[in-house]
Amino acid sequence: MPRFSVIVPAYQVQAYLHECLESVLSQSYPDLELIAVDDCSPDDCGAVIDAFAARDPRVRAVHLPENAGLGPARNAGMDRATGDYLVFLDGDDTLTPDALLALADRLKETDEPDVLVYDYARTYGSGETVRNRAAAELAERGPAPFRLADRPGLLNLLMVAWNKAYRREFVRATGLTFPPGYYEDTPWTYPVLMTAGSIATLDRVCVHYRQRRTGGILRTTSIRHFEVFDQYDRVFAFLDERPELARWRPVLFRRMLDHLVTVYGRPERLPHDARAAFLRRARAHCRRHRAPGTPVPVRVRVHHTLVRLGLHRTYRALRLAAAAHRATARLARGLLRALRRAALRAHYRLQRLLPLRTDRAVFTAHGHRGHGGDPGALESALRATVPWMRTAWVARPEHHHTVPPGTRRLTPGTAAHWSALARSAYLVTDTDVEPGLVKRRGQVVVRTQSGTPLGHTGPGLPGHPARDTGAAPLRDGADRWDYVVSADRHSTLAWERAHPGRYTTLEYGRPRTDRFRTATGAEVAALRASLGVPEGSVAVLYAPVHRGHRLLDPERVARRLGSRFVVLALARPSHGGPLEAASDRVVDVTGHPDTTALCLASDALVTDCSPLVFDCAALDRPIVLHTDDRQACEAARCLSFDPCAFPPGAVAHSEDELIGLFTDGAWCGTRSAALRARFRARFCPYDDGRAAERVVRRVVLGEDAALPPLGPDGLVPELPEAGGAAARALAAVPGRQPGALVTVTDRP
Structure with missing residues (x-):
């Protein structure tokens, strides 16, 4: 008997199925069976499944005689499952590395709960990966396992089958199965959570949920989205058969309203000529299952009211008015930003006509973060070594509290910031120089590195063209550097090879390590x-x-x-x-x-x-x-x-x-x-x-640095x-x- 039965239904996902199945079979926890169900797919899904079954004895191929839909395909997989726990995975999604190992560890820690809820991340064709926004509900603090009444916030998670592991004996004892039709997860997930005797959570991304541009059910325009009403009828019928679960009716009623608003609000789901009929059906549905008592925010309450009353034209008019308001606000903000940029440019040109202040130095760190790193060490050393110098630190307002007393705080993009850039004699940074900066005669720019270059940096790497991205701005900035602070000979050679320029390299150590x-x-x-x-x-x-x-x-x-x-x-x-x-x-x-x-x-x-x-x-x-x-x-x-x-x-x-x-x-x-x-x-x-002090004495006072004597080793x-x-x-x-x-x- 394997520990996990991973059930993967497949229908028209031949482009993704290989990656999906491979993500299961390559898991570091091998005690599993993979039940791949070909839902009579017209493409090559069946052939891909058969190829995996021939290669790995843990794969069991199931071919349905006719297309039954996602729910019945999962049921067919459950009928053949023999593992302790059931894990569902859609054919276009993948398990993350070591996901089953993490599940096994957590199940053992929490005394074999009926249901283990874990997290997922959405993955996009661009390569971007975004974790579930409601991940805080999966925090593992507190006693575990627990009942749904102890953590009702779990109902705020996406109600899908593939973010949970289910004890097979629990599923068999309750007789739960997936219904046919769209939104088949709804009458499965709610009953599972409400009837589970023990639930645990795993605060870890175990599934990558692929966001397909086309082909997915949620991106298909179809009258079949009306099947959401049938699914909620099944949910409330389940409650009617179990009076002890009546406490969940108001919560599920609100969740149903949220779901109906989502379906109606997504223009790609419903045909245009069916939208009014959807709201009329929603109005009848809400009257049938109405269960007041759950508080909701005002904005959500407005959406719920419009759906409950079936006010199709009113809903559409309000959406158009909201869209027009947003467009007007965007235009106004863009105009204000353009005017502000023009005013700042004029202010900066005016400030450059004024004399330099030789007793002023401006410091900044990557991303306009708070005081710290190599620039922070240099700023502290400058105040200690040359007390007549006045320093300023450029940081976003949320980081101003990190700037020490006696140092002026500047907010990036303000008139004061550009005035300081125009008139300060010394500019110190660990990032690119400020876009639009014009280096004046007499200004000194000191560039610190973000760290010792373990990897190659800059342009000119044969076979690695991706590393050239963004190299031109940095190369142009190198022409404005006067000094580059280097930690060691390795850093010096790597930096001068990657970013040649007329600057002077100060191989004095890492200023930030002075601390x-x-x-x-x-x-x-x-x-x-x-x-x-x-x-x-x-x-x-x-x-x-x-x-x-x-x-x-x-x-x-x-x-x-x-x-x-x-x-x-x-x-x-x-x-x-x-x-x-x-x-x-x-x-x-x-x-x-x-x-x-x-x-x-x-x-x-x-x-x-x-x-x-x-x-x-x-x-x-x-x-x-x-x-x-x-x-x-x-x-x-x-x-x-x-x-x-x-x-x-x-x-x-x-x-x-x-x-x-x-x-x-x-x-x-x-x-x-x-x-x-x-x-x-x-x-x-x-x-x-003393690295920061050496830099200050060399740059500001013109003194030659005395490097530390090295020990015998x-x-x-x-x-x-x-x-x-x-x-x-x-x-x-x-x-x-x-x-x-x-x-x-x-x-x-």
Whole structure:
């Protein structure tokens, strides 16, 4: 008996079916059967299914004699299922990597619930992936399993069958099946949730829901969308047969109204000449099942009232009026923006006619973030070293609180911002110069790097034309740089090769790492407390490059490591959405404005090929490389050297191997320390706590910099006691074995 029976109905999805079935069979959790149902599809879906069945014995091919629809096709799959749990997947969607492993772990943790609800993300043809907006309902905090009455918010999720796993014995005992027709998920999902004796949630994206331009039921204009009424008749008939579920009638009535409004409001679903009839049918339906008592917002109440009363012309007139209002507002906003831009351009030209202020410096960071990074370190050093200089920081209003006292706060795009750009003698940034900036005679532009270039940057990479995107603006900006701050010889060579120019390279170290030498134990403890790291815990910072769904599962890692470990997850999905999993042992620090503070607060770094390895190496924190997708990483970033051949610490080639490194203590053993020392000698030779001061003295005061003396091993002197307060906690880690073996690929 397999653990999972994955049921995939297929009808006219031959272009996507191969990817769908492959996503199931390639799961890291192999205890499954795949029941693929050919719903008498006129294309080659049946042949694709037969080919998979011949290749893999876990695939069971089912061919229906005639087209029955999605619901009956799923029923045919359920009749043949033998697994503990049923998982449904549409033929044009896919399971994410390790999804079934995450399901198996969560089912075991929650004592085999009747239903496990998990999350999904919409995927578009452009490659964009957007997570479900109601993902907060899947939070795993609180007792589990539970009943629907304990978490009624689950009814706000998309009512589909493929975002849940169902215990097969529970489904068989309740006698639930899918009805025919459109919207067949509706009379299945509501009864399942209402009758389930135990429910659990998994706050993780397990399904990628493909958004097709054409071909999907929801994008097909058809009179069959009237079948939504039949489906809700079935839902309320189910309630009528079970008086104990009467409490859910007002909730389901509102959900029905929401659904009817959605169907009517999407012009691609209903034929134009059927829209009035749909509202008349909706009015009769609402009278039949009316169950007042559920509060709704005013705007929603208006939509509900128009549908309940069947006011087709009124509804259409209000929609046209709303569209006209939006169009007028957009036109007015565009006109105001154009006038404002013209006024700012005139103001900037006027300010450039005034003398430069040699005692002024303007600083900015990528995206106009708050005070921090290399520009922040330089700004602090400038105020400390040259007290007569006046500084200003350009940041969005929500980041103004991060700017220290004594530094002027500027909002980007304002007249004050352009005045400062026009008259300040020094401009410091870690990003492209401001579009429209005209560099004046006597102005000095200092460019810091966003990090040591682990990957190739800039134009001119044979075989990697995608890396040329956006290179022209950066190349033009290089002509305006006077100084570029470099951390080491590797960075200097990479930067000058990628962005040649007449600037002077200051190979003085990373200014932002100066904080590592000055941070006190109390400051580190406060940082950890602000992030929610319990005292005595080992904080592991997980910082991968941005690779969409191919992420380590931080929730599973935290569960396997135990309560002593906390994962600080700096994991940004490509769509910019929230982290796929979060609990009291996983802290989502994706929005944290200061990666330097995160390095200080953590006891170790786990990454694949992120430039953050250089910062943690300068801090002398243990580093573990997780390289399960190394080829994709190399292709995406065009690595300038092989981190596995010259690793900063232990290397794990799978998630389980990574967990093993932490459980046996090898992550902080002597072998790991030796690899990190060699890495620091190559990439952190000048990170002695005075890099920012050297830059300031060279640029502003014209003094020649005195680089730090290197130790016998090529390293800068050891970190002072105060800066290493968090790192000293490693000695208390239970089970740490300093001499433990580490799996490392150490090629010359």
